Amino acid sequence: MTASNSNSKRILEIIDLHVKVEDKEILKGVNLTINAGEVHAIMGRNGSGKSTLSYTVMGHPRYKVTGGQMLYKGQEISEMSPDERCKLGISLAFQYPVAISGVSVSNFLRKITNSKRGKEIPVKEFRQELKAAMAKLGVKDEFLSRYVNDGFSGGEKKRLEILQLSLLKPSLAVLDETDSGLDIDALKTVSEGVNALASDETAILLITHYQRMLDYVQPDFVHVFQDGKIVTSGGKELALELESRGYDWVTGEPASEPAKV
Amino acid sequence: MSKVDESTESKTPSRDELALEGIGTDYKYGFRDEEDYVFKSGRGLTKEIVTKISQMKKEPQWMLDFRLKAFDIFMKKPMPTWGNCDLLNDIDFQNIFYYIKPSIKGEKNWEDVPDNIKNTFDRLGIPEAERKFLAGVTAQYESEVVYHSIREDLEQQGVIFLDMDSGLREHEEIVRKHFATVIPAADNKFAALNSAVWSGGSFIWVPEGVKVEIPLQAYFRINAENMGQFERTLIIAEPGSFVHYIEGCTAPVYSSDSLHSAVVELIAKPGAHIRYTTIQNWSRNVYNLVTKRAVAHANAKVEWVDGNLGSKLTMKYPAIYLMGEKAHGEVLSIAFAGEDQHQDAGAKIIHGAPDTTSMIVSKSISKNGGRTSYRGLIKVYPDAKNVKSSVKCDALLLDEKSRSDTYPTMEVDEKEVSIEHEATVSKVGEEQLFYLMSRGLSQDEATAMIVNGFFEPFTKELPLEYAVELNRLIQLEMEGSVG
Numbered sequence A: 001m002t003a004s005n006s007n008s009k010r011i012l013e014i015i016d017l018h019v020k021v022e023d024k025e026i027l028k029g030v031n032l033t034i035n036a037g038e039v040h041a042i043m044g045r046n047g048s049g050k051s052t053l054s055y056t057v058m059g060h061p062r063y064k065v066t067g068g069q070m071l072y073k074g075q076e077i078s079e080m081s082p083d084e085r086c087k088l089g090i091s092l093a094f095q096y097p098v099a100i101s102g103v104s105v106s107n108f109l110r111k112i113t114n115s116k117r118g119k120e121i122p123v124k125e126f127r128q129e130l131k132a133a134m135a136k137l138g139v140k141d142e143f144l145s146r147y148v149n150d151g152f153s154g155g156e157k158k159r160l161e162i163l164q165l166s167l168l169k170p171s172l173a174v175l176d177e178t179d180s181g182l183d184i185d186a187l188k189t190v191s192e193g194v195n196a197l198a199s200d201e202t203a204i205l206l207i208t209h210y211q212r213m214l215d216y217v218q219p220d221f222v223h224v225f226q227d228g229k230i231v232t233s234g235g236k237e238l239a240l241e242l243e244s245r246g247y248d249w250v251t252g253e254p255a256s257e258p259a260k261v
Numbered sequence B: 001m002s003k004v005d006e007s008t009e010s011k012t013p014s015r016d017e018l019a020l021e022g023i024g025t026d027y028k029y030g031f032r033d034e035e036d037y038v039f040k041s042g043r044g045l046t047k048e049i050v051t052k053i054s055q056m057k058k059e060p061q062w063m064l065d066f067r068l069k070a071f072d073i074f075m076k077k078p079m080p081t082w083g084n085c086d087l088l089n090d091i092d093f094q095n096i097f098y099y100i101k102p103s104i105k106g107e108k109n110w111e112d113v114p115d116n117i118k119n120t121f122d123r124l125g126i127p128e129a130e131r132k133f134l135a136g137v138t139a140q141y142e143s144e145v146v147y148h149s150i151r152e153d154l155e156q157q158g159v160i161f162l163d164m165d166s167g168l169r170e171h172e173e174i175v176r177k178h179f180a181t182v183i184p185a186a187d188n189k190f191a192a193l194n195s196a197v198w199s200g201g202s203f204i205w206v207p208e209g210v211k212v213e214i215p216l217q218a219y220f221r222i223n224a225e226n227m228g229q230f231e232r233t234l235i236i237a238e239p240g241s242f243v244h245y246i247e248g249c250t251a252p253v254y255s256s257d258s259l260h261s262a263v264v265e266l267i268a269k270p271g272a273h274i275r276y277t278t279i280q281n282w283s284r285n286v287y288n289l290v291t292k293r294a295v296a297h298a299n300a301k302v303e304w305v306d307g308n309l310g311s312k313l314t315m316k317y318p319a320i321y322l323m324g325e326k327a328h329g330e331v332l333s334i335a336f337a338g339e340d341q342h343q344d345a346g347a348k349i350i351h352g353a354p355d356t357t358s359m360i361v362s363k364s365i366s367k368n369g370g371r372t373s374y375r376g377l378i379k380v381y382p383d384a385k386n387v388k389s390s391v392k393c394d395a396l397l398l399d400e401k402s403r404s405d406t407y408p409t410m411e412v413d414e415k416e417v418s419i420e421h422e423a424t425v426s427k428v429g430e431e432q433l434f435y436l437m438s439r440g441l442s443q444d445e446a447t448a449m450i451v452n453g454f455f456e457p458f459t460k461e462l463p464l465e466y467a468v469e470l471n472r473l474i475q476l477e478m479e480g481s482v483g
């Protein structure tokens, strides 16, 4: 896709990216440029490689970059560990958040916030900030003493992901199917949380199967993923079109199985 | 991250790896005070040394007789044939000091505590708030207690909290009635050794119906090369009483091996409740061979909360004999084994009466080739009907080199019982690490968080300051643990 903005506003630039998992090539030449202030949506069939892209941007050790470039604010990040990338300002809201048993949500949130900001935030100050963020996302107090994602419902996990991002304040937020599992009301509050991450200085990459979240979080660009690369890009109307017509007309292949939620 | 993995493998050690190497050898608490002793027995053990120990302490004849008999048993008894025999046989009993009398007499006021001992507490990082607690602490320094103070409210309640030597001097009748009734000298070779040369430890007696609100605490510390620690603890809770005793220890590093062989006896009379919490972080040359056993009478409750970090070899299986109806016993333990360490820990519960219940939760972590074993026994005597027992052992391995084994034994001679046993072995998950690292935690911080979470069922049973201390220790242990 084309970027009209100057290089200084460039957040993410992916050039001909190839990625392997367990010796199997999954990403086969992805090109994507995201500038500050933009919201990009990625859609595409199950198994087309969307989560693989999000993991690769975050630095999952199993996803090996075998070719191409991945520049964050002009800096190559392929060699960096996930924590280094987080500290640079990249965050991923997981499609399947992981449970950490025995670690309370409050303790966890405090640790990651301190770690990201590189200083100990006074407990009181943190508490205030946390309470405000929780209220916005409709996360109840009782979650603070529960273990991270342990026994959480699908929707509760997604809320916690966005709560984490709202504390980490990333410059680049990658959201992998954050909308799936959310009920109608939750979709609205969580979308508002996502919108709060957006600014002139930040960018959002949102992976989804449905138009519903895009009603709240309006994308500037929509990309269609197929077999490990972007096959079409367009404006927000592309999402609507996909919703009514499916992928066949874009990809030229019939649907192999019904898309899952 | 993907490419990072490949590149570090082939290169010379990274900064992290070098730092990691340092951690194994540079034990944090490996400092020591200058030795300053009045009397130091020669190396090795003879009848004369046993007699001398008793004489110096001006003990009654019956205690001397007890020691001498125990000495005979020790000389005759073979080494245990289970556990880590190879390591056990490395112990050279003739190269150990069995008694050292420090130059300082027993103290009562904090002000009177010598500076070098205060320094020790300093370096252990005991926070200011906790020092206030030291008003109710016995700090074992060398073989004898040098600091001891009982808070006034304890005295008013009639609670006795002394070092064992003073206990024997001041309350000979109570001691004589209960001493070695739970663990006889002939129980095992190390119990016999302790019986012959014991020195220090705590003596606690809680009168009927008295509930001790604050945990009674003791710090122990080994501080002489080749010195053995043979403390002896006896806690008696009279009917309907409650007491929580806590001991925590760290020890300095020495070049040659150090033997720690304690005996702990608990007696919970009908309806009494004893909780005994231990966090041990011996330096990596210590043999920690402890015999711990409790008797719980009808409706009594005994809990062993036992954390084993450090040492070269730990062999410790807190036992509870449930001898009265409806008695309840719990053993909650964690073990951490790093390079060249073996934590052989477990629990024994003897159901000797009907309607008795028990629970064992054992959690262990091995890293850098460390080894943990759970060795457990559940025994149910005939006619002990309606016994309920549950055993849960979870092991977490931090790398491929490390090892964990489970040796559970069940001897059940009664049909109407319900016994559950569950054991799991898991590895630190790549997905968990990635999740935490994607939030900005380094690999070490992420690992420490997972480990602390794994130990949480144990940690949450500890008083806050101990929980914080333990979390800190784990953080330290994890630095560079997964390379």
Ligand SMILES: Nc1ncnc2c1ncn2[C@@H]1O[C@H](COP(=O)(O)OP(=O)(O)OP(=O)(O)O)[C@@H](O)[C@H]1O
Pocket: A021, A022, A026, A044, A045, A046, A047, A048, A049, A050, A051, A052, A053, A062, A095
């Ligand atoms: N760790 C892995 N091991 C083996 N195969 C993998 C692994 N991760 C992804 N794949 C494969 O790569 C392909 C792309 O997976 P990915 O999760 O990126 O799809 P997706 O577009 O996110 O799908 P969905 O819409 O279902 O979330 C799939 O065929 C998947 O099975």
Ligand SMILES: [Mg+2]
Pocket: A050, A051, A052, A095, A176, A177
């Ligand atoms: Mg996916």
